[in-house]
Amino acid sequence: NSQFEIDNDNRDKRPFKNIVRPILNVQYRTEGFDVKDIEIYVNNPDTYYKSFVVKKFHDNWALKNGLDTFIDDLVESYVDYGGVLVKDIDDNRPEVVDLKTLAFCDQTDILSGPLAIRHNMNPDQLRKMAKNGWGEESKGSTIDIETLITLSTKQKENDKIKNSTPGKYIEIYEIHGIFPSSWLKRNENRKEEDEDYVNQIHIIAYYKNEDNQDIGVTLFAAKEPKLPFKFLARDKISGRALGFGAIEELFEPQVWTNFSEIQIREMLELASKVFFKTN
DSSP states (O other): OOOOSSOGGGTTTSOOOOOHHHHHHHHHHHHOOOGGGOOOOOOOGGGTTHHHHHHHHHHHHHHHTTHHHHHHHHHHHHHHHSEEEEEOOSSSSOEEEOGGGEEEOOSSOGGGSOEEEEEEEOHHHHHHGGGGTTTOGGGTOSSOHHHHHHHOEEEEEETTEEEEEEEEEEEEEEEEEEEEGGGTSOOTTOOGGGOOEEEEEEEEEEEEOTTSOEEEEEEEEEEOSSOOEEEEESSOOTTOSSOOOHHHHTHHHHHHHHHHHHHHHHHHHHHTOOOOOOO
C-alpha cells in the first residue's frame, strides 16, 4: 500500500517506489481463469448429448450466481497470503474466507485443529440466521437473538481496530472443530477418560455488561457431519499453514528498492545545490 512501517509523514524525504502492486496484478491475471474456460460435460456414454445442454446454460448460471467474483476472490487470497480457505455454505457457490477474519486456528495446518471465524453482523443479518436455528434453546442457545441485539453496542472491530459506527453490530465467532461431546450436552455421570470427541460447530457472541466486561453467550451448538472447508496452499512451507505468498516474496526487493530511491533522492538534492565563491 505504498506505506512505510513507521514515519509515513516524512514522505518528501523518503520516497516509496511500489514494486509490489504491478507484480501482483500480473500474478492475478496469470493464476486466474474465466468462467468461459470451464469445460462442462457429462461423463456417460449413454447421455453424452446432455453435455451440449449443460454447456449452453452453464455460463448464464455462473453469471447469475457470481462465479466470476468467487474465482477472483480465490485467486487474490491465494496470491496475496500464500493460501486460500473456501467454505461450503450450502449455496450455489462456495465462499472464500478472508484469512484476516480468522480469530484462531492451527498455525501449522489450518484444517487439522479447531478454527474460529469472526463476523460483525448487524441486527438484520443476525435475525436472518434464525432460520438456521440460531437463538433457539433446543439448539444449545443460551440467549435469544432479540435480547442479544438489545445488549449490543454501536461499535465494530476490524484488524484489531475498534471503530464507532452509526448502527449496531454484534461480534459473532463461528467455531469449528473436534470437541468433547459434553460441550453439546453435559452429563455429570460421564467420566473424563470415557469422553468421546465429535465434530462440532459453535456460534458464540459477546456483549458488554454494565461493568464494560465482555460476556460470552452461545447462539448455536450442534454436531457437524464434516468440516465444510477446503484449503489450498501456494508454494508449501514445512511446519507452516500458509504457503509462500507473492507479497512475502517481494519483501526484501521492496526494501532495497526504497533504499535505492532514497539514495538517489539524496544525491539529486546534493547535486542541485548552488555554491557561491567570492574573492
